[in-house]
Amino acid sequence: MxxxxxxxxxxxxxxxxxxxxxxxxxxxxxxxxxxxxxxxxxxxxxxxxxxxxxxxxxxxxxxxxxxxxxxxxxxxxxxxxxxxxxxxxKFLPQQMSEAELKEAVASIVAQTGAAGPQDMGKVMGVASKQLAGKADGKAIAEAVKNALNNK
Missing domain, CATH: 1.10.1510.10 (Uncharacterised protein YqeY/AIM41, N-terminal domain)
Structure with missing residues (x-):
């Protein structure tokens, strides 16, 4: 349906x-x-x-x-x-919790081999596709930025 x-x-x-x-x-x-x-x-x-x-x-x-x-x-x-x-x-899929989002982003950072903030675009491209519908774009960007700044 x-x-x-x-x-x-x-x-x-x-x-x-x-x-x-x-x-x-x-x-x-x-x-x-x-x-x-x-x-x-x-x-x-x-x-x-x-x-x-x-x-x-x-x-x-x-x-x-x-x-x-x-x-x-x-x-x-x-x-x-x-x-x-x-x-x-009600029509959107269940949104990811903050902890789940951090975990998913950490996995994506490892997959892409990102070394720091200069690789934000590369990580965001993959993260946006994989997490589409599961998390807000702004939340994804924030999680990616935090993950890359901690590298």
Whole structure:
């Protein structure tokens, strides 16, 4: 079952249950999927990898908005953003813990033979591919930087 089919099935249930928060999150996902399918070169299809990137992008943008709303003391808008984040994250794979991320990055550093901070690009290329969907890009970059600085 594709992401779009899962979202549509849950949208029906959310409408019946009149769950506004769930419905907002699902509609955001659906809109992003439709937008990706209509992009030039997509041919009406998107891969599972692209779906994960869309979901991560949605979560990231909402987290950025959440920080801004909290700084401006807009609890009403911050609550909506956090509800949508929770809905979208249900469709993402389980995120790695900080310890698991450090361990994975250490393994990748050993695989690539990186000697220090000058090899960050080489390590990031491998880490981004291997850890896609399992960890946030910013967290991966931070873990790689720490691992290479400790070499």
């Amino acid at each position: 594709s992401l779009e089919e899962k979202v549509m099935a849950q949208m029906k249930d959310a409408m019946k249950a009149k769950d506004e928060a769930l419905l907002r999150g699902l509609r955001a996902i659906k809109a992003e999927i439709i937008k990706a399918k209509t992009d030039p070169g997509a041919n009406g299809q998107i891969s599972a990898d692209t779906e994960m990137k869309l979901l991560q992008k949605l979560v990231k943008s909402r987290k950025d908005s959440l920080v801004i709303y909290e700084q401006q003391n807009r609890a009403d808008l911050a609550t909506k953003e956090s509800e949508e984040i929770a809905v979208i994250e």
